[in-house]
Amino acid sequence: MRHTKVVTLEEAILKSGLKDGMTISFHHHFRGGDKVVNLVVAKLAEMGFKNLHLAASSLSDVHAPLIDHIKSGVITKISTSGLRGELANEISHGLMKEPVVFRSHGGRGSAIASGELHIDVAFLGASSCDELGNASGCPRSENAKSICGSLGYALPDAKYADHVVVLTDDLVAYPNVPKSISACDVESVVVVDSVGDSSKISSGAIRDSKNPRDILLAKQAAKVIINSGYFKEGFSIQTGTGGASLAAVKYIRESMIEKGIHASFALGGITAHMVKLHEEGLIGRLIDVQSFDKVAAESIAKDQLHQEVSAVEYASADHVGSAVHALDIVILSALEVDVDFNVNVLVGSDGIIRGAIGGHPDTAEDSALSIIVCPLLRGRIPCVVPKVTTLITPGKGVDVVVTEYGIAVNPARPEIAERLKAAGLKVVDIHDLAAKARSIIGEPDALPFGDKVVGIVMDRHGKVLDEIHNIVD
Amino acid sequence: MEIKNAVAGTLESGDIMVQIAPGEGLQVELQSSVAAQFGRQIKAVITETLQGLGIDNASVKATDKGALDCTIRARVTAAAVRATGKDVWKD
Numbered sequence: 207m208r209h210t211k212v213v214t215l216e217e218a219i220l221k222s223g224l225k226d227g228m229t230i231s232f233h234h235h236f237r238g239g240d241k242v243v244n245l246v247v248a249k250l251a252e253m254g255f256k257n258l259h260l261a262a263s264s265l266s267d268v269h270a271p272l273i274d275h276i277k278s279g280v281i282t283k284i285s286t287s288g289l290r291g292e293l294a295n296e297i298s299h300g301l302m303k304e305p306v307v308f309r310s311h312g313g314r315g316s317a318i319a320s321g322e323l324h325i326d327v328a329f330l331g332a333s334s335c336d337e338l339g340n341a342s343g344c345p346r347s348e349n350a351k352s353i354c355g356s357l358g359y360a361l362p363d364a365k366y367a368d369h370v371v372v373l374t375d376d377l378v379a380y381p382n383v384p385k386s387i388s389a390c391d392v393e394s395v396v397v398v399d400s401v402g403d404s405s406k407i408s409s410g411a412i413r414d415s416k417n418p419r420d421i422l423l424a425k426q427a428a429k430v431i432i433n434s435g436y437f438k439e440g441f442s443i444q445t446g447t448g449g450a451s452l453a454a455v456k457y458i459r460e461s462m463i464e465k466g467i468h469a470s471f472a473l474g475g476i477t478a479h480m481v482k483l484h485e486e487g488l489i490g491r492l493i494d495v496q497s498f499d500k501v502a503a504e505s506i507a508k509d510q511l512h513q514e515v516s517a518v519e520y521a522s523a524d525h526v527g528s529a530v531h532a533l534d535i536v537i538l539s540a541l542e543v544d545v546d547f548n549v550n551v552l553v554g555s556d557g558i559i560r561g562a563i564g565g566h567p568d569t570a571e572d573s574a575l576s577i578i579v580c581p582l583l584r585g586r587i588p589c590v591v592p593k594v595t596t597l598i599t600p601g602k603g604v605d606v607v608v609t610e611y612g613i614a615v616n617p618a619r620p621e622i623a624e625r626l627k628a629a630g631l632k633v634v635d636i637h638d639l640a641a642k643a644r645s646i647i648g649e650p651d652a653l654p655f656g657d658k659v660v661g662i663v664m665d666r667h668g669k670v671l672d673e674i675h676n677i678v679d
Numbered sequence: 680m681e682i683k684n685a686v687a688g689t690l691e692s693g694d695i696m697v698q699i700a701p702g703e704g705l706q707v708e709l710q711s712s713v714a715a716q717f718g719r720q721i722k723a724v725i726t727e728t729l730q731g732l733g734i735d736n737a738s739v740k741a742t743d744k745g746a747l748d749c750t751i752r753a754r755v756t757a758a759a760v761r762a763t764g765k766d767v768w769k770d
Contacts, residue, residue: 585692654715
């Protein structure tokens with residue numbers, strides 16, 4: 207090779223021209239197994255950087271070491287889709303001076319593309335990369351250590367950041383094709399011991415449930431889909447990460463086979479369930495912004511019809527060509543739904559941040575039919591409430607709520623309510639569900655919120671939707 | 680009524696572990712995953728259940744994982760039966 211971009215992490219940072227106060231970005235394709243954020247921020251701290259804005263596509267439990275970097279002033283601002291674990295707990299209690307800015311995946315893509323979220327230096331982990339920076343989430347040699355599949359959330363960063371550093375734990379011979387990130391967008395390549403632990407990708411939100419209540423909810427959700435009027439040849443579908451919404455795919459599959467119906471595509475976070483249906487010929491194409499497990503990551507590496515898309519192509523509200531505009535049905539989970547069908551997937555009923563917006567508002571708003579699946583109660587915590595703790599997905603985009611106590615249909619969609627009733631499903635008023643929850647758990651005391659704003663929720667169009675206040679113990 | 684140390688319940692989600700020990704008056708120490716919203720109600724249910732069983736002097740430690748009131752009453756009653764040796768279900 208006459209030219210190489212391979213340098214040490216420190217050299218890459220110096221070469222990037224990064225200065226105090228600038229914005230650095232990361233993707234979260236390794237989810238709970240991510241090693242890039244902690245590695246890079248520790249190096250930045252060691253080099254004496256201060257006042258940085260960390261703009262990640264999402265953050266999880268594994269990023270608790272950021273707490274110390276926030277306390278020492280290395281990181282003073284965060285933008286993300288979600289927060290979990292100790293970092294989320296500390297931030298909810300007022301760790302940061304500036305509120306965290308939360309965006310959906312589509313909203314983040316739009317904000318990066320429009321320049322509203324300007325990235326100075328992107329640090330992007332890749333499962334394979336050549337010396338010039340052609341990078342992929344797929345394994346390309348027998349030395350491959352970590353596989354994440356789609357790099358969809360990293361692609362806007364690679365395209366729009368002023369300076370791009372790819373970190374990889376498998377430097378392969380040029381040309382590393384097919385590529386996700388182009389060498390033309392990459393300034394430096396850094397070889398590290400590990401970019402992520404692939405075995406932890408399906409940790410966090412994703413569970414394959416054996417819980418009988420989840421299975422009941424999944425069966426109900428499948429019945430809603432089958433009788434909704436949208437279950438016909440060529441339909442398209444996306445599922446969220448909740449146990450019940452993943453399990454619903456199994457029951458839809460049975461009906462697809464029985465009725466001879468095929469889906470044109472499945473969208474979003476792609477799971478082993480979706481890969482199975484695709485390989486059986488039941489789903490034509492997989493459009494993958496994030497591979498949710500090992501099976502999905504392996505599929506995208508070998509299957510031409512399993513296509514990677516960027517966050518912008520997936521769910522941007524600004525781009526009419528984004529895939530969510532062609533989506534028929536989405537099944538989503540929720541922490542809370544209120545009587546106006548508003549959904550919260552970010553802040554727990556204890557007022558502590560414990561989730562991620564993900565593609566929830568993007569898919570709910572643009573799909574033809576959005577179905578929220580959640581139990582009426584989780585322990586003593588109600589999931590159907592008079593008013594959500596934090597507004598994430600406005601009710602106008604939410605069509606059906608499936609609980610084990612009945613199915614509520616948004617009054618704006620009377621035709622769907624009629625179809626479900628005609629199919630013998632138990633359609634109830636959402637106010638009755640909220641009242642049923644209260645009758646079991648009693649009237650909760652108000653949460654001890656303080657006056658400090660710790661989080662700002664942006665809607666997918668770039669407007670402020672809600673504020674999250676600190677919680678006082 | 681004489682009270683011995685006794686315990687009932689588990690630390691599973693949706694359950695509550697209730698420990699009873701001798702004490703002066705009714706003292707309830709609660710740790711709960713839903714304390715902010717339901718701590719007051721949970722303490723009231725524990726106190727009422729014990730008083731209903733004629734126990735006015737005991738020290739109670741409860742570790743709650745989001746149990747419903749019916750579960751709380753059942754666990755408190757079981758712990759009280761073990762603490763007093765008086766089988767309320769039999770009587």
